[in-house]
Amino acid sequence: MEPASGQPELPLSLLYAGVTVVLGAAVIHRLLRQELQMGVPAALSLLLLLLAGWVCFVALPGYPGLCIFSLACLLSYCTLPDSELLSVQDKAILITGCDSGFGFALAKYLDKLGFTVFAGVLYLDGPGAKDLKTSGSNRLMVLQLDVTSLEQITKSYAQVKSQLKNRGLWALVNNAGILEFVADAELLPMSTYKHCMDVNFFGAVELTKMFLPLLRQAKGRLVNISSMAGTTPLLGFAAYGASKAALSMFSNVLRQELAIWGVKVATIQPSAFKTGIFGTTDQWSNQHTQIMQQLSPDVRKDYGENYIIAFRGKYGKWQASLQDELQPVLNDISIALIAKNPKSHYSPGTAANFFPFIYRYLPTRLSDFIFYHLLKSGQDVPDGVKEIGL
Incomplete structure (x- = not known):
């Protein structure tokens, strides 16, 4: 034809x-x-x-x-990743949450690459801060920085601006984060939700707003460390996941708004890496005690003592499932910092791609079934569910 x-x-x-x-x-x-x-x-x-x-x-x-x-x-x-990398010379980066985990490892890694690093720590006399002071180069400066304290954020801004003189800040890495306790959303006290939001979201927003003039001056980068839990609903992570979801959305909006200023925004969404965010067995025991004390009689009866106590025993199982090697995360963050055209999102870790794929592309009933059986870790069902025979 x-x-x-x-x-x-x-x-x-x-x-x-x-x-x-x-x-x-x-x-x-x-x-x-x-x-x-x-x-x-x-x-x-x-x-x-x-x-x-x-x-x-x-x-x-x-x-x-x-x-x-x-x-x-x-x-x-x-959207193919660009391999053209920028020089690190004269580029300064502020990282929060450098006491341990990603922040601690990233401060050391970027220092070795040649960046000027401002490492914000919660405890200036803690082991992480002392290690950074002794093992870092003269380009690495450790700052007292509690991201929930406006006073400390303001003081850090003055210190960084003074050190930079008129250079501008190349990048801010909002890494500081907490997990608190892993349990059903109904069992978590409101203090847990508020604390997660204060550190994981509001602290990052406050810090970003404070340092944006320096980022605009350098036409630099904003890198926010979110989580796979911020895009995928994971049982027990309601408080943490909600705060990270808020941070991810904040990043997505800023990426569009800051483009006209020449500032690029990237979100890092790692899966389960061993960073110390789960705390210690003693911390979990204390948090478990606090949860038990604040539960109403009805909720305690419906869930049952055994069901609630089982969460405390999950600590070892969670820790055993975490990845020890942090280098995949460090690699993605460094690429986001120095790639000429960085991606908007990076997802280091196998589960960081696998779990979101299940959630986005499988029918909801099927994905809920998979997540329930993957994450319940042999946990029993609440007493109230047994009574009604569900």
Whole structure:
């Protein structure tokens, strides 16, 4: 069949092949110029794109399928990770929560890379702060910084600005965070919700608002350490997950608003790494005692002593499931800091991609079933559920 112009119409399969060839040529061109960071995730996304092209060709015959495939190719190409890295020379970074975990490891890692590092700690005389002072270079400065204290945030701003003179601050890494206790949302006291929001969200917002003038001056970066729990509903993590979800949304809005200032915003959403955020067995025992004391008689009766006590025994199981090696997180944060065109989101850790995939793409009933059986860890059901036979 020929169109009205009399020219033969190109076969649809040839047009699909043409789009695929153009995409492949563009990717190869950037690879040859060493402008792409082609890791496993990027390679898998391109393979899935080819599969999507076949699905469009079969399920959406005609030009609608071709248009969708072409748009998918364009979006995929634009979101491929850029490997062009900026120099670290004369770049200063403020990191919160450097007493332990990600913050402590990141302060050391970035110091070795050559950054000027301001490491905010909760305890200036704590072991983490002392280690950073003794093992760091003369470019690393340890600051007293409780992110829930406006007074300390203001003082830190004055110290950083004084040290930088007129350079501006290249990056702020909002890393400070707490988990508190893992238990059913109904069992957690309001103090736990408020504390998580104060540290994980409001503290990051307060600090960001304070330091944004210095970030705008440097046209730098804002990197917020959120969590997989901020995008995926995980049993027992209602307080922590809600605070991290708020931080993720805050980051997404700021990314759009700060683009006109030349400030780039990235969100890091790690899965389960061993950072000390779970606290110690003594801390869990104390928190468990506080929870038991504040429960109303009705709630205590409905859940039962054994069900509530079981959460305290989860500590060892959670700790055993955490990843020891923090380098995947450090790598993603450093790329977010020095890549010319960083991604908006980084998800280090296997579960950080697997769990959100289950939640987003599987039917809700199926994903709820999977999460329940993955996370309940052999835990019994509440007494009230047993009584009514659910």
